[in-house]
Amino acid sequence: MISETGYSNNGDASKVTDLPVVAVSNVSKRFGIVQALNGVSANFYRGRITALVGENGAGKSTLMRIMEGEHRPDDGTIYVDGQAVSISSPREAHALGIRVIHQEPEIIPELTVAENIFVGDLRARYAVLIDREDLERRAQQMLDAFGVAGVLKPCEICRGLGPAQRQLIEIMRALRPGARLLAFDEPTSSLTEEEAVRLFALIRKLKSEGVSIIYISHRLREVMMIADSTITMRDGRSVGEAPMQELDEAKMVRLMVGRPISDLFQRRKRELGPVQVVLDRMSTDKISDISLSLRAGEILGLGGLVGAGRTEVARAIMGLDTVRSGSMVIAGKPYSPKNPADAIRAGIGLVPEDRRQEALLLLQAVRDNISLVVPDKVSRWGFFSWRKEAELVHHHVEGLRIKTPSINQAVGKLSGGNQQKVVFARWQARGPKILILDEPTRGIDIGAKAEIYRLIESLADEGMAVLLISSEMPELLGLSDRIVILRSGKLAGELHADVATEEQILDLAMRTTHKRAP
Incomplete structure (x- = not known):
């Protein structure tokens, strides 16, 4: 019992x-x-x-x-x-x-908020028509009771709602009597x-x-x-x-x-190569006067509170946001990208924060997602080669231990950790000199995180310059060689990771004065 x-x-x-x-x-x-x-x-x-x-x-x-x-x-x-x-x-x-x-x-986009909340319990008037007055009254009572009336309206069509609003509807539906x-x-x-x-x-x-x-x-x-x-x-x-x-x-x-968290990170001293990235007082509509450098074989952490401008730095480097002033130098050459294609040609890759919306073709196969940016490596005499693509994809699937029934599996059916590995495999196949990682372990479990950490460290060991954006302090401190902190779109300070603490990072992220570590 x-x-x-x-x-x-x-x-x-x-x-x-x-x-x-x-x-x-x-x-x-x-x-x-x-x-x-x-x-x-x-x-x-x-x-x-x-x-x-x-x-x-x-x-x-x-x-x-x-x-x-x-x-x-x-x-x-x-x-x-x-x-x-x-x-x-x-x-x-x-x-x-x-x-x-x-x-x-699971929301029906063509229905209203009230209809989605009470789907399966749409009371009829005159045995034919939905009693909309009763439906919207009941929905409003639920929204009022849980303090979300300012977020959702009973008569609002659900097609344009964001993830948080859709989730609230699912909660309201579950909370019916x-x-x-x-x-x-x-x-x-x-x-x-x-x-x-x-x-x-x-x-x-x-x-x-x-x-x-x-x-x-x-x-x-x-x-x-x-x-x-x-x-x-x-x-x-x-x-x-x-x-x-x-x-x-x-x-x-x-x-x-089955092991302590300290074992997840194996940060070690690396021989750093030449400077690969220089930002000199770079400004866009969202960030101002950002100056930093990144060398081959280095992992540079980019920290700060949500909205501090970290992703905006990545977007500027990738040519997604227009640089209004200042300059960028990539591998010793002046760099002014107009779009991500310019960035890729310059040897830059990006693992974005939202892999499902911004990185992956969810309905396409694993093989299609990995080979997306390497057309020259999957062709023969100018013609696409299924065999060369399969060889390349199998190599990276096995190397990164991506768990998939086959390389023809739709990537949207993989777990979050394996989806993220597919994004890494894409860039590993391309072989960029510089890799930008924006929240690379968001939404994946601790075991997959450990594998991603090992991958990041191995890429740096091979000489890749890595810009790591992360909101997770253990991740930022455990992987980075140096950490640059942003606040309100500006540089707030820089710390050497071997002596940095969470308290120091938060202190810099929450104040306005610029402070650079010795």
Whole structure:
């Protein structure tokens, strides 16, 4: 029988008498030869936020699909209010109050906000027409109740809504009467910082009203900020459960991957080559008087708060934004790109912040995405060669250990980490002298991060000049040789990474005076 012991709502380890809203006991699931879940047990309590963390493939999504009724477990039992239940469809899960909000919201773009919230429950007037007055009144009540009336309007068509607004609709839909357990799967992956803050406020409101929350995220600092307790999964098993105050980021990483976070970085001294990039008082419409240099074999970190101008530096170098004043020199030659094609010809590559929107052709095959910028390497006597393309793509897929059924697999069906590896493979095939990385590990799990880190270090070892833009302090400090900090579109300071600290970086990012390390 499921234990009735858990943590109290304020996060301490005292006993509570409540039964879990939902509990899973010794749940296992196998897909062919893959053991996706192996004897997983977990309790989810009323008015508590439980984080579920682990690498891709750890079993988190499979557990959610079993709780939602998309898969049936091979072994084990699900309990709702202490009673064993059999859930064979999402409809049955919804009837029990279990709802999962997936990473990609399923919104019907031609319908209004109100219609999307109450899809499947569109009450009719005169048995024929939708009662729009009642529909919009109910939608407005929900928007008002959760403090998002200023963000969404009931009669608004959903086609032009952003990711955060679409996600709010999915949440409102899940919160229709009867919601008791709500699972969020990577909810902030496409949100701005302001939108994430609004989402956290909504989640805390749900908690205060007694809803049980499961929060799944690779962003461990978010987990530490919002969760009451954490369940860590690895290789289909639950390997640790603890109240949040007993954990820190390093302990969670160690549980997830079986090694300390310090092992993720292997920064070592490299022989630096000639200067590859010089920006001299460069200004665009978004940044002003930016001066920096980058040498072959060097990893230069670019830090600062959101909106400080880091991405805008990358856009200027790639020819995406017009340089209004100042100058750029690439590999010793004056450089004034008009578009990204000029940048690529000059030996520059970019891994952008939003790989799905700005880097990948999601419906195209892995082979097409990798060979995109190397037409000369996949042709013979001026004609495209399927054989040469396949050889080149297989080489990089194997070298970067990209997990894909075949090189003909649509890249949109790969995991986030493998999608990012495809973007790296594209540039590795091209062989640029300079590689700009804008948030290169955003939205990928800790195991894939470790592989990306090793790749970045190996590229620098081979003599590539790397400009690394990152909001993750351990990443910035662990990989960079030097760190340049921006604030409000201007240079705020520079630090040597071997002596820099998070506090120093934040201090420079939040003040206006320019300060350069000795």
